[in-house]
Structures are given as structure tokens and as C-alpha cells.
Amino acid sequence: MDDKRTLRARMRSLRDEFAMTIGGVIEPPPALLDRFVPGATVSSYMPVGSEADPSAIAFAAAERGCRIVLPHVASRESPVAFHVWNPGEPLIAGPLGLQQPSTDSVEAEPDVILTPLLAFDAALNRLGQGAGHYDRVFERLPGAWRIGVAWSVQRVQLLVTDSWDVPLHGVVTEAMAYGEVAA
Numbered sequence: 001m002d003d004k005r006t007l008r009a010r011m012r013s014l015r016d017e018f019a020m021t022i023g024g025v026i027e028p029p030p031a032l033l034d035r036f037v038p039g040a041t042v043s044s045y046m047p048v049g050s051e052a053d054p055s056a057i058a059f060a061a062a063e064r065g066c067r068i069v070l071p072h073v074a075s076r077e078s079p080v081a082f083h084v085w086n087p088g089e090p091l092i093a094g095p096l097g098l099q100q101p102s103t104d105s106v107e108a109e110p111d112v113i114l115t116p117l118l119a120f121d122a123a124l125n126r127l128g129q130g131a132g133h134y135d136r137v138f139e140r141l142p143g144a145w146r147i148g149v150a151w152s153v154q155r156v157q158l159l160v161t162d163s164w165d166v167p168l169h170g171v172v173t174e175a176m177a178y179g180e181v182a183a
């Protein structure tokens with residue numbers, strides 16, 4: 001098994017290649033739509049580079065009366081805060097190439113967390129960017145539904161896990177859904 005650093009580099013280039021040549025739209029499967037009840041808070045994210053784009057899923061959630069929040073970080077070291085964002089509202093350039101919501105908007109904790117990732121495995125373990133941002137969110141909000149959004153090429157057989165890694169409940173890709181969102 002590769003260590004996390006080697007695997008991150010390999011998954012970044014696989015993801016770049018896939019997004020440039022094949023890509024596609026990641027649609028919400030029925031089991032995910034069922035959770036998009038009016039008043040629920042759903043966290044989305046603005047893709048950076050070749051990250052899988054969750055916007056069709058976020059749009060479906062907003063259409064069903066959910067409140068959309070986006071992550072905000074002040075730096076690589078600081079924790080994530082979630083701020084309400086109405087689709088179409090302008091975003092602000094932040095650290096790490098991120099487009100983030102204004103911190104003037106209300107802060108709210110998500111019920112469903114659409115989570116970016118570099119790799120996921122058959123047990124729905126997740127490899128992120130290595131800052132531990134979502135790991136700390138998952139520890140803080142154990143009741144939230146953790147759904148990875150990824151391209152199908154990001155699935156690997158087995159990831160090395162650390163004590164703080166919290167597995168996802170499900171993963172949605174352009175080709176298939178896994179775990180609790182599987183059809």
C-alpha cells in the first residue's frame with residue numbers, strides 16, 4: 001500500500017486526466033434526494049481544479065427547500081466554519097485557491113455534508129487533502145450524514161487509515177453510488 005503522500009499525488013493526476021477527458025455530471029441518486037427535506041441544511045463545496053462538481057446535487061437540494069452552506073477556512077491550519085450561501089451569490093477568493101462564502105452570512109451546521117476527496121475505498125474510508133479539515137468536522141458533527149462526491153476513478157481497493165479517520169456513509173460518482181446512497 002502507498003503512503004498517503006504518494007497516493008495523493010497519484011490520485012490528483014488521475015483525477016486531472018479523468019476530468020479533462022471524460023468528466024460528466026454527478027447527479028443525486030434517489031436515496032440522497034430522500035434526505036433533501038425542506039429545512040435541512042446541506043453543505044456543498046466549490047470545486048477547485050479537477051475536483052468532482054457537486055453543484056447538480058446542491059441545486060436539487062436547494063430546489064427541495066434545503067438551506068445550502070459552504071465551507072470557509074481562514075488558513076490551512078484553521079478549522080472549517082459553514083456559512084449559508086444562496087446559489088448564485090458571489091464568492092470571495094480565499095487561501096489554497098478556494099472560492100468561499102462571505103463570513104457575513106449566517107453560520108449553520110450541516111445535516112448532510114457533501115465532501116470533496118482525493119480517494120475512497122471499498123469500506124468508504126476517505127483520503128482528503130491532508131489538512132484534516134473534514135476529519136475535524138466529522139468529529140465535531142457526528143450526527144451529520146457524510147457523503148463523498150467523486151469521479152469513479154478515485155475509488156481504490158484499500159486505503160491506509162489513521163485513528164482519526166471517520167468513514168463516509170456513502171459516495172456518489174458520475175457512474176455509481178456506494179453505501180447508504182446506493183440504489
Ligand SMILES: Nc1nc2c(c(=O)[nH]1)N(C=O)[C@@H](CNc1ccc(C(=O)N[C@@H](CCC(=O)O)C(=O)O)cc1)CN2
Pocket residue numbers: 012045046047048049050051071072073076080096097098116117128129130131132133134
Ligand atoms: N473545493 C474544496 N473546498 C474545500 C476543501 C476541499 O478539499 N475542496 N477542503 C477540504 O479539506 C477545505 C479546505 N482545505 C484545503 C486543504 C488543503 C488544500 C491543498 O493542499 N491544496 C493544494 C492544491 C490541490 C490541487 O492542486 O488539487 C495546494 O494548495 O497545494 C486545499 C484545501 C474546505 N474547502
Ligand SMILES: Nc1ncnc2c1ncn2[C@@H]1O[C@H](COP(=O)(O)OP(=O)(O)OP(=O)(O)O)[C@@H](O)[C@H]1O
Pocket residue numbers: 004126127128129130131132133134135136139162164165
Ligand atoms: N479530529 C481531529 N482533531 C484534530 N486533528 C485532526 C483530527 N483529524 C485529523 N487531524 C489532523 O489532521 C492532519 C491530516 O490528517 P489526514 O492526513 O487524515 O487528512 P485528510 O483526511 O486527508 O484531509 P482532510 O480531512 O482535510 O480532507 C493529521 O496530522 C491529523 O493529526
